[in-house]
Amino acid sequence: MKFFEAVPSELFSPLASPNRILYADALDVLYAAYQENLKIREDVLYSMLRGRLEQELADATFEDEDIDEEELRDISGRARFLIRKLCSKGWFEKERGDDFEEYITIPNYSSRLLELFHQLRDDSPARGYSYVFGTFSVLKTADDSNNAYDKMTALYSAYDNTTALISLLQMVYHNVKHYFQTQIDMQDVNQVLAAHFNDFGQKVVEAYIRPLKIKDSVPKYRVPIQSILRRWEEDDALLMAMANEALRDKRGKTLEDCRADLLRKIFWIEERYDNLEKDYLEEIDTQVRRYTRAATQKIENLTNRDQSVRGNLNVLLTALSRNRRAAELVDQIQPAFQLYEQSFLSEKSLWYRKRPEKRTKTASVLIQDDQAPNTEEQVRAAQLLQSKYGRAAVNAYVQGWLGDADIRCSEELSLEEDKDYIMSLLAILGSKDAAAGYVVQELDGIFCKNGYSVPQMQIRRKEKKP
Known part of the structure; x- marks a missing residue:
């Protein structure tokens, strides 16, 4: 369907006229009457227009308007003209009630547009949304229930909440971009500070970004949401029961269409929660950091200039x-x-970093070795080098492991006692020695045997050069 097949073709003509400000205010009064009354009497709307737009009606000229001279004469006639004008353009319709009074009815397209206009006029930031928690809550409640209808409606509700969350994140991202453009035209420090702390801080950070980090946190509820959905998608009997309920609820033409639609929504929600942090939250954080850095630099530049x-x-x-x-x-x-x-104490106030003093060159000190060599200590050192854990001993131990084979793995090693365990570790350390007769290649994982844990490895005999 085309747009002007859904709405009257002259619906927006009052908002393009010279008196567009007056008509916009009149539509806001119409929205207030729509909100306050189930049945809107024409005289109630007339009284509200007169009471709230008295000064605007008095100042309006109504040039090139099809207004009668009697209507133009006073405020009452001008208010009547506004009602007649908006009704003729399709913003509302009239009907006569059982009490012979004229009542105003608002079409569906008009009520949605009036609500949108009012939201655009409302400068207060949004509060109280909880799309992520709402998705988890409705799925958790339905998962605890044995009713297939509850699970079916919970899935559609979770899909709507996730769609609304995506729209919200897109709006926040583009809103941060908007503040970038707004900041370019600012040339006053106080104006930049007010825009950053009052507008951006309250309408973006406090209203949207902070709840996404603390209360309505995606990382907090992502795993529980996906766990419930995976249990449902793996249960064929449950899916058929939910599809039957969806078919009774007229959500599809056939049972197979309903089942496919349920699976499609489950997969879509799971995929969105897999990518929300990377594709949306991280991008928004990057934009916020860029904007904050740009605002800081702008303040410094304006101050220094x-x-x-x-x-x-x-x-x-x-x-x-x-x-x-x-x-x-x-x-x-x-x-x-x-x-x-003014001074203050900090964690570094009570100490200063020691600065090294400049070394001065002095006379060399000669060391005289008058003592005779200690033969006993030399013998002990030689015995230590030739101990049972020396390089030669480790090499011989590894060759014993290899035997006739050229390659051995961790599973083929004998780990029966502490010596085997120690030798396996020393073999890894000594494999880099050029004199070693083997090569050790470490693999992923750990091998456990008899209470000993060693890395997964492969010991290969080193090829002898011809």
């Missing part, structure tokens, strides 16, 4: 704060400004 007394004073105070020995400079400017030093 300010050549007024305030800007010069800022430069002066910045220089003083960075110079610990500024006592003389403070004394010089003390007659012009009453400055007082």
Whole structure:
């Protein structure tokens, strides 16, 4: 269906006229009447227009409008003209009730447009959304129930919540982009600060981004949501029961169509929650960091560029704060400004990093070796080098493992005692030695035997050079 087949072709013509501001305000009054009353009497709407738009009606000129002279004469006639104009363009319809009073009815397209216009006019940030928690809650409640209808409706509700969450994340991403463009035209420091802390901080960070990190957290509820959906998709009997309920609820033409639609929605929700953090949340975080960095740089540039007394004073105070020995400079400017030093204690206030002193070159000290060599210590050192865990012993042990084979794996090693365990570790360390007669290749994983754990490895005899 084309757009102007769904709505009247002249529906938006009042909003393109010279009195578009007046008509926009009148539509907002119409929305208020729609919200406050189930049955809207024409005289109630007339009274609301007169009461809320009295000054606007008095100031309007209505040039090139099909208004009668009697209607143009006073505010009451102009309010009647607004009702007649909006009715003729399709914003509402009239009907006569059983009490012979004229009542106003709002078509579906008009009610949706009126709500959209009101939301655009409302400057207060959104609060209280919980799409992720709502998805988990409705699936958890249905999972605990044995009713297939509850599970079917819960799945459709989870699909709607996930769709709304995606739309919200897209809106937040593009809203951050909008603040980038808004910041470009700002040339006043106070204006940039107000836009960052009041507008961006309250309407974006506090309203949307913070709940996504704390209350309505995707990482917190992602695994439980996917676990419930996987149990449902793997249960063929449950899927058929849910498809039967969907068919009775007129959500598909055939049973197979309903089952396919349920699986399609399950797979879609699972895929979205797999990619939400990477495709949406991380991208939004990147944009927020870029905007915050740009706002900080803009404030610094505007402040440093300010050549007024305030800007010069800022430069002066910045220089003083960075110079610990500024006592003389403070004394010089003390007659012009009453400055007082402020200090604070931090975790580094009670110590200073020790700076190494410059070494001076002195005379060399000669060491005289008058002592005779200790033969007993030399013998002990030689015995240590030739101990049972020396390189030669390890090499011989590995050759014993290999035997006639050229390759052995961890599973073929004998780990019967501590010595076997120690030798296996020393074999890995000694395999890099050029004198070793073997090569060890470490593999992924751990091999356990008789309470000993060694890395998975492959010991290969080193080929002898011809």
